[in-house]
Amino acid sequence: MNKLIITTFLLFLSIVVNSQNVENYLETEAIIKFDNKNYDLVWSTHPNEVYYKQEYLTKEQTLEKFKLMVTIDFLKGDFKVKDLVNQKIQELENAKKSNPIINYTVLEKGGETIIDFLMSVSSKDGKKLLIVERNIYRYTNVETEKTKGLLLFSVSERAYENEIDEFFKVLKKDKNSLIIKVGNVEIPEINPKK
Numbered sequence: 001m002n003k004l005i006i007t008t009f010l011l012f013l014s015i016v017v018n019s020q021n022v023e024n025y026l027e028t029e030a031i032i033k034f035d036n037k038n039y040d041l042v043w044s045t046h047p048n049e050v051y052y053k054q055e056y057l058t059k060e061q062t063l064e065k066f067k068l069m070v071t072i073d074f075l076k077g078d079f080k081v082k083d084l085v086n087q088k089i090q091e092l093e094n095a096k097k098s099n100p101i102i103n104y105t106v107l108e109k110g111g112e113t114i115i116d117f118l119m120s121v122s123s124k125d126g127k128k129l130l131i132v133e134r135n136i137y138r139y140t141n142v143e144t145e146k147t148k149g150l151l152l153f154s155v156s157e158r159a160y161e162n163e164i165d166e167f168f169k170v171l172k173k174d175k176n177s178l179i180i181k182v183g184n185v186e187i188p189e190i191n192p193k194k
Contacts, residue, residue, distance in 0.1 A: 025052045027191040032056045032070050034155065035181050039070045050076045050149075052192055069156045074142070076192055079150035081139045085113045088137065092117055101132065107179070112140045116179055132167055133158045136182045147192055155182050 024030065025046040032039045039056035042063060046052050056070040057063065075084075089106065092115075096102045104117035114136060121131040134157045142151045155178065159167030 024054070025193050026054055026072060026074055026188075027193065028054065028072065028188045032072075032188060034070050034185060046193070049194075052076075065160065066156075067158055069158075071152075071154045071156065072188060072190070073152040073154070074149055074190060074192060076147060076149040078148065079141075081111065081113050081141060081150060084150060084152075085115065085139055088115055095119070101129075107183075109183070112138060112183075114138050114179060114183060116175075129161070129164050131158060131160055132164050134171065134178075136179055138182050138185075138187075140187060142187070142190065144191075147190070149192075151187060151190065153182065153185065153187055 022041055023044050023046075024041055025044050028041070030041060032041075037058050039058055041054055042057045043055040044053065052072075052074040054072045055063070056072075057066055058068075061067060061069075085106065089104070092102055092104050099120060099122075101118055101120045104115055107114040107116070116134070116136050119133050119135070120129055122129055135154055137152055137154045140151050140153070142149055157178065
């Protein structure tokens with residue numbers, strides 16, 4: 001299993017363990033609206049002075065086994081979209097060496113960049129897919145009177161074991177609608193706490 005997948009899997013585990021502590025570090029609206037559904041803040045972290053992460057789910061979902069999650073990451077400071085996009089592409093290229101399911105598309109528009117990518121988690125023997133996750137990352141710079149930095153608005157869509165074949169069929173028929181929805185969503189206003 002490659003480093004990206006292991007790191008991601010460990011992150012999933014840490015999310016489950018720490019889901020009780022939720023603080024709105026970015027002072028966004030308590031509910032984020034995406035694709036005509038309400039997503040509640042369910043997990044957050046602010047591990048250092050510059051990094052913030054908040055995750056949102058609809059009420060019927062859980063962090064342990066969600067279908068679609070909205071995430072807002074924020075890096076406070078003078079960060080360039082291009083630099084973070086290049087870093088993510090390098091991670092994905094490295095991960096592809098040991099996981100052929102990983103692939104990605106990069107789209108640019110008006111100073112923003114979207115990366116649409118697939119990743120997976122397999123069984124220990126590598127013979128069975130346990131999770132397939134599609135992520136659409138939208139990178140944009142944010143500058144207000146109070147703060148400046150790089151905001152990542154992302155949507156993660158998951159399928160588990162027996163759902164995976166259908167997931168790929170649907171994805172093959174309609175790859176663009178989720179990208180368009182993420183690209184058109186109004187970026188939430190933020191006011192990061194110190």
